[in-house]
Amino acid sequence: MDPAFAIAAEQGVLIVSASGENRTGGALSDRARAGNTAKVLKSLDAPGLTAVRFLAPGLDAWDPLLLARLLSVAREAEARGLSVDASGLPHGMGRVLDMALAVPPQNAGGRAEEPGFLETVGEKALAWPKIASAVLDFLGAITQSLARLLAGRASVSSRDVWAVFRECGVDALPIVTLTSLLLGLILAFVSSMQLKLFGAEVYVASLVSVSMVRVMGPVLTGIVLAGRTGASFAAVIGSMQVNEEVDALQSFGIRPVDFLVLPRVLGMVLMTPLLTVYADVAGISGGFLVGALMLDIAPAVYIENALSFLSLSYLWIGLFHALVFGFIISFAGCYEGMNCERNAAAVGRAATAAVVNSIVGIIVATSIITVILTEIGL
Amino acid sequence: MSLAERRNAPQIAPDAAVTAAGVTVAYGTRVIQRGLDFTVHKGDIFIIMGGSGCGKSSLLRVLMGLVPPAQGTVYYGNRDFWGGDSAERDAVMRRTGVMFQSGALWSSRTLAENVALPLEYYTDLSPASIRDIARFKLAQVGLAGFEDFYPSEISGGMKKRAGLARALALDPEIVYFDEPSAGLDPVSAARLDELLLQLRDTLGMTVIVVTHELASIFAIANNSVFLDAKTKTMTARGDPHDLLRHGPEEVVEFLTRGKGRGSAS
Structure with missing residues (x-):
């Protein structure tokens, strides 16, 4: 079984190739793909890297999961100051990836974590005076x-x-x-x-x-x-x-x-x-x-x-x-x-x-x- | 000038209709826009513009008196609107009209009854006279014959026009429009623009519009403020035609992108 991404490093460029297995219903299990992505992310920390290049030899179709993984790799790479080269991807795929990368994640505040039991009880109690007023x-x-x-x-x-x-x-x-x-x-x-x-x-x-x-x-x-x-x-x-x-x-x-x-x-x-x-x-x-x-x-x-x-x-x-x-x-x-x-x-x-x-x-x-x-x- | 000084000693132009003095707009604890200072002069068609989510509608709600600003205040003429008591605010709001984005017509009343309600509330006119005024206001916005329809029975564009008729019910001095042309076809939108110009020219109203329709902006506006979502403050104010030539980069970009599109249509 091929891994989801083949990784190779050449002269400071990390080459990440997505294979034809990366498709919904392809031979690879989700777990294998996730594990492999983690490995790619880890290899971003290798010393001497300056760029990441994505390749997709023989890939004729792709699914959103592959794009999501590539996006997370690209974001991590950018966070480390590496340049990202997506020109090796099929045309449409590269463009979709560029669109997603164009706007960095906003710090919109997000949602607070689900409160625990004590917190919920406390909040309910504290809400009483407010409701009363x-x-x-x-x-x-x-x-x-x-x-x-x-x-x-x-x-x-x-x-x-x-x-x-x-x-x-x-x-x-x-x-x-x-x-x-x-x-x-x-x-x-x-x-x-x-x-x-x-x-x-x-x-x-x-x-x-x-x-x-x-x-x-x-x-x-x-x-x-x-x-x-x-x-x-x-x-x-x-x-x-x-x-x-x-x-x-x-x-x-x-x-x-x-x-x-x-x-x-x-x-x-x-x-x-x-x-x-x-x-x-x-x-x-x-x-x-x-x-x-x-x-x-x-x-x-x-x-x-x-x-x-x-x-x-x-x-x-x-x-x-x-x-x-x-x-x-x-x-x-x-x-x-x-x-x-x-x-x-x-x-x-x-x-x-x-x-x-x-x-x-x-x-x-x-x-x-x-x-x-x-x-x-x- | 510090914020406090600005609030104590606002520079109010003699012909100012509405003046924002150091207004900060917040949604809960999240600040959307801060430090807004601008003046809308009498007879202006004033545009509040900016990209989606920059706080245009929230600012409008502060100006029209529905939500207090987190900081700063708004002057109507030379009177401090948010510093005054609620009876004074009601009196000011009686002299302003609002066309809401979705019309916000009172759904349990017919169109004529919608226009009639403020008149019934504030005047001693006979029911027959009120009915005639409502008819006239509806005819003015092209809805003659629809007096007895309920809001749920008419289209979105007609709801907007009915909302306008209602906003004009008490012959306000200042009219607010929240996205007047959103959801309208280009011809209806252009007609609405003409209607705005006519109202200003014939009745001397001051018109304050939230929009990002560039065709509208260049057709009707003579003054504006540009709210920037990134810096959370205004980055330009003045006549949009001037801003197009001398404005900051992001304003010019905002105005030219649409202009190309607008002239193509």
Whole structure:
């Protein structure tokens, strides 16, 4: 088996000849070619060399790997101050090699090495204060924008607010109906199994109505809106970032927060409580279906029981939840969208992060509100 | 003169529209261009030229107010743009128009609504008047009849022209163009050049263009700055016709290579 390169030194000139074996699918294995190239590179260090000449006798075709090897030899030779003579190569091959040699490798900074485990943990930890301050900045920007609106120095286009109303109101009705109705059914079924043991099935009605109105209705509405509307906020604003549309707004001196974020936050904060009331009604109806049709509770008794335990303060508590959730969802969606990087994958990440952060936020906020309300005895 | 002195005591010409004073453009921590000083006079068609990747578009983003410079500042007239507060910056940006490289039209709005949006935001005009202005601006760039099309329904060249119509919506004093003729056929590119000249001559606008289209440069420019990617600073400024005769070697090379090509077409 011939080596990939034959090496000979004549009067200070290192002659490197590539043989016909240097072809994709040729007789030489990659390993043999690499080993042989290493040998060529080593022989560049021989004393007394002034030049390197490439020859390719009998070579009728070549592959990129051969060129890559020759390039590395030529670069090493130039680094050692040797002149490189590629005229012995077939015409096309020499020209391709010259093109590659014409521009020396740029020190463009390159990519940092993959960080190790500890480094990753450290970086994540150090990123927290930055994220926290970015979130606070965004909160501040929304507050300022609201202040400008109230002072009459900013205009939120009513058309945008209406579009948000539609998107997180009317358009969400079917899915909210379905999920709330089913949640009411499930609550009624599960609770009836336990209450049956005490012969207290009639209390299914109050259990469903109280739990829906106080917490389940708002949480379910919040989760549906996070998946539907929060994700779409992030994706829409994110793709506007990618497409320079946000820059275009700014170029007119229109603040993106005034124009893109505030209408969405306002629309959502106003709409979520309304949708929640609707979800409450749907959930209670679900419970009613189970009670009236399967547990044989008289409709009038069911309704009487459902309403008698329902105090107005539960409704206020539920609506307060909804208000907070509306803010969390719109905030997370807009924040992720506005901070979206300028590529397609980032838009997907922004939408995902918006949904995940909204849902986590909803659960955390519910726990906090529940603990506080329990402490103050509501 | 040191950088600090230059910032404290900028030499601003009385007819200056935009003045860059010691501007350094950086992308993160990587400096792309440093120490840029030049003046764009009122009524100029000013070209920011240079090879690919030399920082032309990044400089444009600093000038038009989207990204703050790493160092130095920009003056609009004799007012320090980056030294002022954000409300002042908004006020300046209201009087500038930008045509983005890809058009950057608001994709959820029709062409007429795109042109109308800044008018709705800033004026008390009736919807009917705004609609008429939008129609007129679109007609001005040759898009009459396309008012109710969405950006996704028109070609790349039409998007650029619609972007121009939108940039002109508020009758700006200064218009920025990012690669206006990139992606256009030679005839459309030449028409766009004519349109730029007309706008300058009839409306007295100052036009700042990022381009490396040499045919355009010689057809419209009367002032320019040349950014060099290797030295990361400007190596020449002035009328490109003069630079062609007396400019530094790399600028002449840049201008002549294209000229041969341009005259051949």
